[in-house]
Amino acid sequence: MTDYQHSPFVQAYPENGEFWAAAAEGTFLLKRCKACEKAHWYPRVVCPLCGSDDLHWVESSGRGTIYSYSVVERADPSYVLVYVRLDDGPIILSNLLKAEPDQIRIGAAVQAHMMPIEDGRTLPFFQLAE
Ligand SMILES: [Zn+2]
Numbered sequence: 001m002t003d004y005q006h007s008p009f010v011q012a013y014p015e016n017g018e019f020w021a022a023a024a025e026g027t028f029l030l031k032r033c034k035a036c037e038k039a040h041w042y043p044r045v046v047c048p049l050c051g052s053d054d055l056h057w058v059e060s061s062g063r064g065t066i067y068s069y070s071v072v073e074r075a076d077p078s079y080v081l082v083y084v085r086l087d088d089g090p091i092i093l094s095n096l097l098k099a100e101p102d103q104i105r106i107g108a109a110v111q112a113h114m115m116p117i118e119d120g121r122t123l124p125f126f127q128l129a130e
Contacts, residue, residue, distance in 0.1 A: 016043050023122040026114045028060040030088055041090035062112030063087045071101050084110055084126055096126050
């Protein structure tokens, strides 16, 4: 078990500790509302869709489709910002990895991969589905 509990991002938002713990193990969790049965992103303590606080964590399949994207060519190296509509419902902002710009199209199937970033957090990044 990592000591994620002591990291600043968990101490600031302890209600999301479960997300970070699962992420560190490679699992992508979403909050789902028991009242309206919809999932949302990012995780909150109150459902942004109906106001209920009766929420639980569910594992996302990580599957989705590209809702919109932008190739950031001014950066070196360039990268791809992407909005993904998850099969679970929510739209999530992330990066699309290992894709050439001419491969990318709206509606293309993508898959999340949990990857660590420099500050120690593990977050979902996306790749075009096989
Ligand atoms: Zn709800």
